[in-house]
Amino acid sequence: MKQTNTKILWKNFNGKIKLYTIYSTSSKKNQERNWSPFLSKLSAALFNGLEVFPFRNNSKIFFLEESRTTTLTHIHDLVDSSSQIISHKLNEKNLEINYADKNGIESFDVMYFDSGTIKNPIAKIVDYQKLLKKFGFFIIVLNSLENEIISYKELSNWWDIKNESKKQKIFQDMGISLNKDETKTMLLSKFIKFSKVWQDNIALNMSKNNYLVIKNQIDLLKNNNAFSFKLVEEVNLSSFFESTLFIFQKN
């Protein structure tokens, strides 16, 4: 059992690892709150090997997320009363948040963005970094937007005309080992001949190709002169989410 200064706790139950945050109740007794990687992308990142966890007891945190998950509750657990958390629900409408009065003022220790299904999030949050302290951490979660790209009709058309090597790669990516004969049979099959489960699996796997979308977004961030960030960490959240979490540090 190991405890960090950031109030997170890893426990090992016969080889199965669980993560908790510690919080105080009104009676000042410490309680443990299970932090599921299936419900929180930050927890998923910790499970998938996130090394630098930049939340301190007194951090001033800016938190923006499209759909409310359990992450914010756990972030509250991580900090004490001297800290400050400003959270907003992310959507297209309030994305360009009015921080004009604070423009240019370095303020936050950590800024956390889950870009949700917002298209081109980097371009839209470019000004947020001005609110980050020097050497502060900027965390951004980029997601595969499978629903926007893959429809079953498109997929069916794609499947029935694409060459075998590309289809074969999909099976490899799905981790399905088929021998030569089996592979041939599966590749020759029409998409509509597959069961719903297989169609879903193929669609899901195709969406993983959206990592190109993620890569483009990150390239935009790295190549944007307005950002004075250095990459600290990249964590693929596979097994839990079709997302990638990046941490940058402001110079």
Add this chain to the structure above:
Amino acid sequence: MASPIYSDYNLKKQIKFWLLNNPQFNPYKFSFGKFYRKLTSSLRTFPHFIIIGVGRAGTTALYSYLIQHPSIHPVLAADGKSATDLHFFEYMISDSISWYKSHFPVLLPTLNSQKHPKITGEYTSTYFYHPDTPKRIYQLLPKVKLIVILRNPIDKIYSTYYQQFRYGEVSTSFEETIDAELRRIEILEDNPNLFSQHPGFSNFISQNILRHGIYADYFMKWFEFFNKKQILILNTDDLKKNTKNTLQQVFEFLDVENHPIENLSQIAARKYPKLNDITRKKLIEFYKPHNERLNKLLQRNFEWDR
């Protein structure tokens, strides 16, 4: 039952396809082979040797050569084919020893010829890095023979990077990935309390690409539990250039007769762009003190600083 596309196949294959296509009927992928192995696990042997690493240094090739030896039985998967990385000691769950044993053959001591003893072994290329693996292996198999194959750390980490890139674990360039890892090391040196402290952190590949080349650090942990004679340390260059001699060395270590191996093809070897000279120089400087430490520790002379 089967669509016309399956008509060319025998019944067994048709059933397999149908189950693949309709996983709701066999969600736990039950197989008689797996069931039989689990049932007979108490009769099965533990491995006599384990190749514990390192990844991208030739572990797959080495294992594929060894199991061609008539006295060396491979690890078997449920379908009877040779299984790869078991990862048992990394994710070891206390009640899963029967699962582990179910992968090995039945080698009853009374039936095993003393002159030509049959042995078995497994390989998991990431055991070397896990902080708890040495202790766990020692507790279960204190006399097991361990084999480590080491490659020039620069070539090893470059190969690892491309493997991780292919898997979609990293999307940045090799240089950016290395720089980010150096930055994390620096951040944590200044602020150790920012470390996430995942209990198996050192085992994560894409987060430790650079550090997985500092072999000396990991050997220290192994030598806490195993004596040096119990661990055979090979060099990837030797396996590549002097394959027969290297294999002879392994057979001697495993106490089996020397035997010619027919298929010596390179397995899992991949091609990727040449490493930038500036980056290589930078990495040579980075690894130089660590390689010196390794040579001193192992009393070897790995010439990797060129």
